[in-house]
Amino acid sequence: MGFEIGDSRRSKELGRGLNSEKVVDSFVSMIADNVKAMECEKIVGAGYLAPYLIPEIAKIAKVDYVVPERSEAVCAIGAAVSKVSLMLHARYDTEKGIAIYDGILEKCPFRTGSIPKDEDLIEAAKRKVVEIAKNFGEEDVGEIKVLDFSSFTVVKGGMKRGVIADITLQIEPGIRYGRAKGVL
Structure with a gap:
């Protein structure tokens, strides 16, 4: 050579x-x-x-x-495997009992008329991200980052009727770390 x-x-x-x-x-x-x-x-x-x-x-x-x-x-021998990268926008409307994930309407994971805490809303959205990632074959999604969060209580006739929350989350793009079986 x-x-x-x-x-x-x-x-x-x-x-x-x-x-x-x-x-x-x-x-x-x-x-x-x-x-x-x-x-x-x-x-x-x-x-x-x-x-x-x-x-x-x-x-x-x-x-x-x-x-x-x-x-x-x-000048190297190596391998890299990209991990699943995913961004999800979730909207919860507990007054109406609906959840919307990237424009797709689903049943809300919270009871209609309930007033869930912000942390519970975020956790529900994170569970949805994990569910979607697992449907794509990802086993370990790692950290899910909250990019944006806003919520307000729906009040009608002087009574609290529910919560509307918008949450944007992301599994950031990157390389999956760890080793495959048999690699030194």
């Missing part, structure tokens, strides 16, 4: 007695097993060795792959 990466003298010293082909095959198998476990459809490779390793990993894992042009500039 004509390229040198890292400390070649030290690598040769440490590599004496190792069957490099066996080490590479073991690495490729371990990564392929983890790709299978994640049930993804496609992997993206980057780094100097990606054009050589990624096709083999994809073949064993039975998935599609992409090695972007100039990906060797990354």
Whole structure:
């Protein structure tokens, strides 16, 4: 190849007695097993060795792959899995007994005419976010951030009739941290 990466003298010293082909095959198998476990459809490779390793990993894992042009500039082998990113706007109207999630009308999780606390309204909306995320296969949603919250008590004829609350929540985009089974 004509390229040198890292400390070649030290690598040769440490590599004496190792069957490099066996080490590479073991690495490729371990990564392929983890790709299978994640049930993804496609992997993206980057780094100097990606054009050589990624096709083999994809073949064993039975998935599609992409090695972007100039990906060797990354100089690393690794994997990242994006987590579910979700924003939800919830409106609760306990006077009418309705809940609206991103424009979709549902039955309110609170008794009609009740005056729930702000914390209870937020928790109900968070439960809905978790429910939606789980429907997309997400097991651990992590932190759910409240972006906006407002509520007021509905008063008619001098009597409290319910609460109307608007809540916007988000599971922020990002990378899922942790390790897949078998990864060192």
